[in-house]
Amino acid sequence: MRYQRLSSGDQYRLIAVDGETAYDLTAVKPRLNGFGRLAAAADAVGVGVDEVAEGLTAEAPTVAPDALADGTLPVVPEEVWAAGVTYEISEAAREAESGMPEMYLDVYEAERPEIFFKATPSRTVGPGEAVGVRGDSAWNVPEPELGIVLYDGSTVGYTIGNDVSSRDIEGENPLYLPQAKIYDRCCSLGPCVASASEVGDPHELSMSMSITRDGEVRYDDRTSIGEMTRTCDELVEYWRAHDVVPELGVLLTGTSLVPDDDFTLRPDDEVTIAIERIGELTNPVVEV
Structure with a gap:
C-alpha cells in the first residue's frame, strides 16, 4: 500500500491507498493520524504496516481521488x-x-x-x-x-x-x-x-x-x-x-x-x- 497524510482543519488524517482505492484509516482509529503511528502499531505487534492497515480497510470510508492532491508532507521524520x-x-x-x-x-x-x-x-x-x-x-x-x-x-x-x-x-x-x-x-x-x-x-x-x-x-x-x-x-x-x-x-x-x-x-x-x-x-x- 501507499500512505498519505491529509490535512483536515488543524488535524491530519492517514490515508491508505490500495490500488485505485483510498481508505481513511483515521476515521476508524482516530489516534492513527500519521505514518509514524501506523509504524509504531505494526512494530508493537510484530507485523508489517500493510497488515495493520488491511485490518482496518473493511470499516474505513473511502476518499475521493481528488483529495489525494493535498500537498501535506506524507511522513514527518524526526x-x-x-x-x-x-x-x-x-x-x-x-x-x-x-x-x-x-x-x-x-x-x-x-x-x-x-x-x-x-x-x-x-x-x-x-x-x-x-x-x-x-x-x-x-x-x-x-x-x-x-x-x-x-x-x-x-x-x-x-x-x-x-x-x-x-x-x-x-x-x-x-x-x-x-x-x-x-x-x-x-x-x-x-x-x-x-x-x-x-x-x-x-x-x-x-x-x-x-x-x-x-x-x-x-x-x-x-x-x-x-x-x-x-x-x-x-x-x-x-x-x-x-x-x-x-x-x-x-x-x-x-x-x-x-x-x-x-x-x-x-x-x-x-x-x-x-x-x-x-x-x-x-x-x-x-x-x-
Whole structure:
C-alpha cells in the first residue's frame, strides 16, 4: 500500500491507498493520524504496516481521488539524513565542483559511505510546497533520491526526496557541507510512503527528474536505482551504527541525475521527480 497524510482543519488524517482505492484509516482509529503511528502499531505487534492497515480497510470510508492532491508532507521524520557519492556520475559531479576532487573518489571507492545530516521537520516541505535555494549561492541544484523510511532503525517503506544543494558553497571547501545542505526548505519528501511490501526490491526501481522554467523543459533524464554502488541495506547499516537513531527517520540514498555544470535553479522553476511504484514529487522553487 501507499500512505498519505491529509490535512483536515488543524488535524491530519492517514490515508491508505490500495490500488485505485483510498481508505481513511483515521476515521476508524482516530489516534492513527500519521505514518509514524501506523509504524509504531505494526512494530508493537510484530507485523508489517500493510497488515495493520488491511485490518482496518473493511470499516474505513473511502476518499475521493481528488483529495489525494493535498500537498501535506506524507511522513514527518524526526531527522532526515542522506548518503553521498553513491553513483558514478554523482562522484564525477562532486569532483568537478571541488578543488579537492581526490576526496570524492576516495569515498566512492571506500568501504565506508558518506552519511550526513540533511534536515529537520521544520526545514522539510511536502509535495506542491516550494523548496528553497540559498540567496548567497550562485550554483543550486536539485538532487532526486530514493528515501528509505525507517522506524526504530528498520526499513518500513520508501518515499521520494529532493536533496537541494548549493554546489558552489560545498565545492569551495568540504567543511562548508552543512551550509550547502542544511537551510530553510532544503528538502522535500513525498508524495507518499510506499510500504516495503509495495516496493519490493528498491534496486529494481527507475527514477526520473524534469525541471521546467517558463513552461519550457530545461532538464529531463532518468536512471535506475540499480546503478547505485551501495545497497540500501548497507546504507542503513552505516546510518544506525554506533549512534542513537530517531524513532522515525528518513535516509536519502544519493543521486545520479545531475544537471550540466552551467545550470542553476532559479525562483519559479518547477522540479518533478518520479520513482516507479511510489509516484511523483513536484515542487516549485523560491529563494531563501
